[in-house]
Amino acid sequence: MKKFGFVFSLFAASMFAGEWTGTISDAKCAKAHADASEKSMSCVKGCVKGGQAAVFVTGDKVIKIGNQDKVTEHLGHKVTVTGNLEGDTLTIASVKMAS
Numbered sequence: 001m002k003k004f005g006f007v008f009s010l011f012a013a014s015m016f017a018g019e020w021t022g023t024i025s026d027a028k029c030a031k032a033h034a035d036a037s038e039k040s041m042s043c044v045k046g047c048v049k050g051g052q053a054a055v056f057v058t059g060d061k062v063i064k065i066g067n068q069d070k071v072t073e074h075l076g077h078k079v080t081v082t083g084n085l086e087g088d089t090l091t092i093a094s095v096k097m098a099s
Contacts, residue, residue, distance in 0.1 A: 015086045021098050022058030023078050024071045030055055030062045033076065041076025048075055056081065056090055066091040 023034040026047035033040035034057040048054050054071050056063045063085065065071060070092040071079075083092040 015084055017082075017084050019080060019082045020056070020058050020090075021078070021080045022056050024065075024074045024076060025055050025057045025062075026052040026075075027055050027062075027064075028052045031057055031060070036076060036078040044076040056092075064089045070095055 023036050024044070025031070025033045025040075026044045028047050029040075029043060033044050044054075054065050054068055054075060056065055056071075066089045074095055074097070078098045079095050080098045081090070081092050081095045083090050083094070
């Protein structure tokens with residue numbers, strides 16, 4: 001039983017719920033298009049349409065998005081997201097344009 005509790009506590013500690021502000025970019029260009037400019041938005045949309053995964057860029061971190069469908073309307077935008085971060089993957093609960 002002690003082993004189960006220890007393993008469960010490790011799993012619980014690796015998941016982090018929160019709110020973050022950053023930019024929706026693409027896996028190929030990532031931080032290079034995190035400025036939310038018109039040029040960057042156009043490139044991000046083209047790269048995602050071409051098969052690249054959308055990613056969330058905040059500060060110097062590039063985070064995978066587990067549920068890509070949540071960000072299709074926000075490609076290239078600066079947004080605030082809520083969700084769960086587990087390892088290097090963010091599962092988004094909500095997304096809204098950042099002010």
